[in-house]
Amino acid sequence: MINVTKVNKVFNAGKINQTIALQDISFNVKDGNLTILKGPSGSGKSTLLAIVAALLKPTSGDVEVDGKKIAKLPDNFASLYRRENIGFVFQKFNLVPTLSVFENVILPLIPSNLPRVEIENKAKKSMEKFSIYHKKNDLAKSLSGGEQQRVAIARALVNDPKIILADEPTANLDTKLSTNFLDFIKELHSEKKTILIATHDPIFFNLPFVSEEIEVIKGIMK
Secondary structure, eight states: OEEEEEEEEEESTTSTTOEEEEEEEEEEEOTTOEEEEEOOTTSSHHHHHHHHTTSSOOSEEEEEETTEEOTTOOHHHHHHHHHHHEEEEOTTOOOOTTSBHHHHHHGGGGGGTOOHHHHHHHHHHHHHHTTOGGGTTSBGGGSOHHHHHHHHHHHHHTTOOSEEEEESTTTTOOHHHHHHHHHHHHHHHHTTOEEEEEEOOGGGTTOTTOOEEEEEETTEEO
């Protein structure tokens, strides 16, 4: 499902503040597998995840997702690729605080031009799945951390994407909420979603349903 080949990422190339974020990274994630990108903060995990999501372009190398080359996609095609294939759970949730739960969840559906009733049905189904429908009219800024997490997951899954990417998803959560997130991931894995999680949280390591753990240290794979 995901093939990353000899990917390099350099920020501010040729300048005094040049930073090499990734060096010659290659790995594969099979369809339906759960893979963990582990390593300390600043090791390049988030950059690598952003490249797989086509939020960043690699300096060099190839990225193929579900048979499509995505490394050099123009921005408009990259947006379409994400909308059709990717559910992204951000470290800080990235909710719009002044919008309601419902409005946050439907954001990925707005560019699709689906009928309003279909958008509402998809949003309801996703909110119910992650037990946040009862808060649909509440503003995101009024929610607890756990509730915000459920909204972020409902938004990521509202398009029923093939691939789930999660960037340090438990970094802002306590132990109980982190355990709840693991339950969500286990359920998604049982649904045969392809999942890639970037984390340094040991709660994810050596889980029985993890297919592979890939360690990233200072931009290289160990």
